[in-house]
Amino acid sequence: xxxxxxxxxxxxxxxxxxxxxFAMAIRDHRFEPAEIRVPANQKIKLVVxxxxxxxxxFESHALNREKVIAPGAKASLFLGPLKPGRYPFIGEFxxxxxxxxxxxx
Amino acid sequence: xxxxxxxxxRETLEAALIISIIAVATRTLRKRxxxxxxxxxxxxxxxxxxxxxxxxxxxxxxxxxxxxxxxxILGLAAAMLAWHxxxxxxxxxxxxxxxxxLGQEVTSGTREMSALAMVVGLAxxxxxxxxxxxxxxxxxxxxxxxxxxxxxxxxxxxxxxLAGYGLYAGILRVPARHFxxxxxxxxxxxxxxxxxxxxxxxxxxxxxxxxxSPLWNSSWLLDNASLTGRVLHxxxxxxxxxxxxxxxxxxxxxxxxxxxxxxxxxxxTSPATP
Numbered sequence: 309x310x311x312x313x314x315x316x317x318x319x320x321x322x323x324x325x326x327x328x329x330f331a332m333a334i335r336d337h338r339f340e341p342a343e344i345r346v347p348a349n350q351k352i353k354l355v356v357x358x359x360x361x362x363x364x365x366f367e368s369h370a371l372n373r374e375k376v377i378a379p380g381a382k383a384s385l386f387l388g389p390l391k392p393g394r395y396p397f398i399g400e401f402x403x404x405x406x407x408x409x410x411x412x413x
Numbered sequence: 414x415x416x417x418x419x420x421x422x423r424e425t426l427e428a429a430l431i432i433s434i435i436a437v438a439t440r441t442l443r444k445r446x447x448x449x450x451x452x453x454x455x456x457x458x459x460x461x462x463x464x465x466x467x468x469x470x471x472x473x474x475x476x477x478x479x480x481x482x483x484x485x486i487l488g489l490a491a492a493m494l495a496w497h498x499x500x501x502x503x504x505x506x507x508x509x510x511x512x513x514x515l516g517q518e519v520t521s522g523t524r525e526m527s528a529l530a531m532v533v534g535l536a537x538x539x540x541x542x543x544x545x546x547x548x549x550x551x552x553x554x555x556x557x558x559x560x561x562x563x564x565x566x567x568x569x570x571x572x573x574x575l576a577g578y579g580l581y582a583g584i585l586r587v588p589a590r591h592f593x594x595x596x597x598x599x600x601x602x603x604x605x606x607x608x609x610x611x612x613x614x615x616x617x618x619x620x621x622x623x624x625x626s627p628l629w630n631s632s633w634l635l636d637n638a639s640l641t642g643r644v645l646h647x648x649x650x651x652x653x654x655x656x657x658x659x660x661x662x663x664x665x666x667x668x669x670x671x672x673x674x675x676x677x678x679x680x681x682t683s684p685a686t687p
Binding site for chain 1: 416420467468471472476477479480543546547549550551553554613616617618619623626627632636637638652653654655656
C-alpha cells in the first residue's frame with residue numbers, strides 16, 4: 309500500500325504528459341482503420357470521427373471505455389497506459405460490422 | 414429486428430434490475446407506486462431530451478461533457494442510495510413497527526420516496542437515452558422498417574421488464590427476518606457499483622488517473638459481454654477488467670455507507686445485522 313502512495317505523484321505526473329494522438333474514422337458503420345498499433349505503457353489519445361449520419365457507441369470492455377459519438381462528431385478517448393496486448397472494441401449500435409482492435413506493443 | 418430486440422433488452426434489463434431493487438426496498442412506504450411511476454415517466458422524458466442533445470452535451474467541457482454528465486448522474490444516484498441506507502438503518506425497524514400500528518411513516522416516507530424515485534429516474538435516463546439514440550439511428554439509417562424496429566424494441570422491452578419483475582418477485586420471497594438485511598445489502602452493492610462506474614467515466618474524461626488498468630483480468634471466468642456478466646455488472650458492479658481507481662471508489666463507498674449505517678443506528682431498536 310505504501311508503495312502505491314509513493315507511486316502516486318508519478319502516476320499523476322504521467323497524466324499531465326503530452327499524449328500521442330491517433331485518428332480513426334467511422335464510415336458505413338465500420339472503423340477505418342480497423343486495426344491501430346499504439347505504443348505500450350504510454351497514455352495515448354484516440355480521436356474517432358463519426359462520418360456516418362447515425363450515432364454510434366464506441367464500446368470496449370477490454371479498454372474499459374464507452375462513449376456515444378453523434379453523427380459528424382469527433383470524440384476524443386484517452387487510453388492507457390496499456391500493457392502490451394490486443395484490445396478489441398466495437399460500435400455497439402452496429403455490432404456486426406463495426407469491429408476493431410487496438411494493438412499495444 | 415433482432416438487433417433492436419437485443420439492444421433494447423440489454424438497456425431495459427439494466428434499468429429494470431435497479432427499479433426492482435428500489436421497488437422492493439420501498440414496498441412499505443405510502444404512495445410508492447405513484448412515486449415510482451413519476452420517477453419512470455421523468456426518466457423517459459429526460460432520456461428523449463438527453464438523446465436529442467447528445468452532440469451538444471458531448472461538446473461541453475472540451476469534449477468530455479458526456480463523461481462528466483454520466484459520472485454526475487451515477488454519483489448523484491449513488492449518494493441517494495447511500496442516504497437511503499443510512500436513513501433506513503436509523504428508522505427502518507421503527508418504521509416497520511409503526512406501520513403495523515397506524516401508518517406513522519407518512520411524513521418521513523415522503524422524503525425517502527422522493528430520493529429513491531430520483532434514482533429510478535436517473536437509471537432510466539442513462540439507459541433510455543442510449544436506447545433512443547440507437548433506435549433513431551436504425552430508423553434514419555434506413556436499414557430497417559419502422560415496424561421491424563418497433564417490433565424488435567417491444568420484444569426486447571417485454572423480456573427486459575420480465576427479468577426485472579423476476580428479481581422483484583424473487584427478493585419478496587426472502588423470509589421476513591432477513592428482509593431488511595437483504596434489501597439494504599442490495600442497495601449497498603448497487604451504490605458501490607454506481608460509484609465504480611462514475612470513476613470509470615472520470616478516468617475516461619482524463620480527470621482521474623486509472624492507477625493500473627486493468628488491476629486484474631477475470632474475463633476467462635466471467636466476461637462482461639455475457640448476459641450474466643452484464644447482470645452482475647449492474648447489480649454488484651462486477652468488472653472483468655477494472656481499473657485500480659474503480660476498485661478504490663467501490664471499496665470506499667462500501668466502507669463509508671457501512672460506517673454511516675453503524676454510526677446512526679439507534680441501539681435498542683437496532684436489528685442484529687452483521
